[in-house]
Amino acid sequence: MAEFKTVRGMRDFLPAEAKLLRNVESKARSVAKLYGYKEIVTPIVESYDLLSAKAGEEVKSRMFLFKDLGGRDVALRPEFTASVARLVATTLRNEPRPFRLFSVGTIYRYDEPQRGRYREIWQTNYELMGSSRPEADAEILLLTNSFMQAVGLKKFAFKVGHIGVLKGVFAQEQLVENVQSAVMQLMDKKQYEDAFKLLESAGVSEKCMSTLRELVKLKGSDVKGIIDRIADLVKDYEKSVESAKNLSEILNLVVKSKCNIDLTVDAGFARGLEYYTGAIIEVYVPDLDVALAGGGRYDRLIELFGGDPTPAMGIAHGVDRIMLALQEQKRAQNLPQGLNEEKKVLVIPINQDLSGEALHISQMLVNAGVPTELEIMGRKMTKALEDANRRNMSYAVIIGERELKDGNVIVRDLVQRVQTKVKVEDVAEAVRN
Numbered sequence: 001m002a003e004f005k006t007v008r009g010m011r012d013f014l015p016a017e018a019k020l021l022r023n024v025e026s027k028a029r030s031v032a033k034l035y036g037y038k039e040i041v042t043p044i045v046e047s048y049d050l051l052s053a054k055a056g057e058e059v060k061s062r063m064f065l066f067k068d069l070g071g072r073d074v075a076l077r078p079e080f081t082a083s084v085a086r087l088v089a090t091t092l093r094n095e096p097r098p099f100r101l102f103s104v105g106t107i108y109r110y111d112e113p114q115r116g117r118y119r120e121i122w123q124t125n126y127e128l129m130g131s132s133r134p135e136a137d138a139e140i141l142l143l144t145n146s147f148m149q150a151v152g153l154k155k156f157a158f159k160v161g162h163i164g165v166l167k168g169v170f171a172q173e174q175l176v177e178n179v180q181s182a183v184m185q186l187m188d189k190k191q192y193e194d195a196f197k198l199l200e201s202a203g204v205s206e207k208c209m210s211t212l213r214e215l216v217k218l219k220g221s222d223v224k225g226i227i228d229r230i231a232d233l234v235k236d237y238e239k240s241v242e243s244a245k246n247l248s249e250i251l252n253l254v255v256k257s258k259c260n261i262d263l264t265v266d267a268g269f270a271r272g273l274e275y276y277t278g279a280i281i282e283v284y285v286p287d288l289d290v291a292l293a294g295g296g297r298y299d300r301l302i303e304l305f306g307g308d309p310t311p312a313m314g315i316a317h318g319v320d321r322i323m324l325a326l327q328e329q330k331r332a333q334n335l336p337q338g339l340n341e342e343k344k345v346l347v348i349p350i351n352q353d354l355s356g357e358a359l360h361i362s363q364m365l366v367n368a369g370v371p372t373e374l375e376i377m378g379r380k381m382t383k384a385l386e387d388a389n390r391r392n393m394s395y396a397v398i399i400g401e402r403e404l405k406d407g408n409v410i411v412r413d414l415v416q417r418v419q420t421k422v423k424v425e426d427v428a429e430a431v432r433n
Ligand code: AMP
Pocket: 079, 109, 111, 116, 117, 118, 119, 121, 123, 291, 292, 293, 294, 295, 316, 317, 318, 319, 320, 321
């Protein structure tokens, strides 16, 4: 039979990686709790209609799409936002606002696998729905900053833009929606020349072209300076000016939070998902050229799904890439990558006749909260101790007939290489100290 492999783009997490994954997840959960985000769990399989409604061509073309046995067109979710918006448009419709909702899990995209790019993707996702105020945008950014700090990332930076600046120009040029989206997708991939060609063939004005060519050059960490220049450049496009003002309000709040965030404003920044209407954010680290997180404001999505008009802002953090960045960071500092073993005990019966007693004592230890393994390979004492040492265990509890008759076992400290006789009822205490 052929050797089985994981499906292309899917991966296994072995213990060290699984531990890191769960650690990042638990940090995300703590941040959610600190900021008041309640966890929800939504299905991985959703209707294709829901997922494709406003995702944009790029995401749509990469969905894992199939018919279920009932003939329904369904897909594996390529993101969380559509599911959360569905809930807010339906089940949660009459609940008081704002909603602060948190999710963690896998999403699926048929991306071309490479370093930092997979087809099964772990994300932690935060959605803040019900407020159009800049404080909400600032909260999502600050929450992401807290999360990146909590997982232990050292050098990370935010790229921030506003989809309304570009959209304002497009709208005044009366550019049709699907061309707008196609241009945004190209800009998202930094294919600016292709985007300009498309705009030219759509017949936009000379002035629009020159404004856009100048706009995409505007980026930098002088937040006020860059936003002022954006506002000046788009001064004849009313909606774009409003958007620049909105971005300025958001970033002023972020600066006033005194969190010392590394920010770059980028006027030509666009994101692939079609539903964005306002500020957009991504997070980067120097070692990786792909984003660790991405999000933005989407004020129309919930009403598009049949709900009440509900402005919203959200972000998804890419856990796989955060893990990669953390592993890089450790490597650069020469820190070990492996599992940090906690104190562990191996219970070894001197002979097979004592298996029952050994099981009894390992149960006592487990019930006392001590991580304990039983020697189950039928190994002789020296082999069993060798194996315990190889696996960096802390103690061996040796069960011998003679000691047991007096109600004792032998506790061997595998680090200090000393052993003592201990009363059975005191074993847990002995291995804890
Ligand atoms: P997006 O909304 O597309 O920007 O996705 C949010 C985050 O998910 C990105 O910033 C990445 O960290 C992560 N992500 C998206 N696609 C992939 C992928 N194919 N492989 C790994 N991570 C991904």
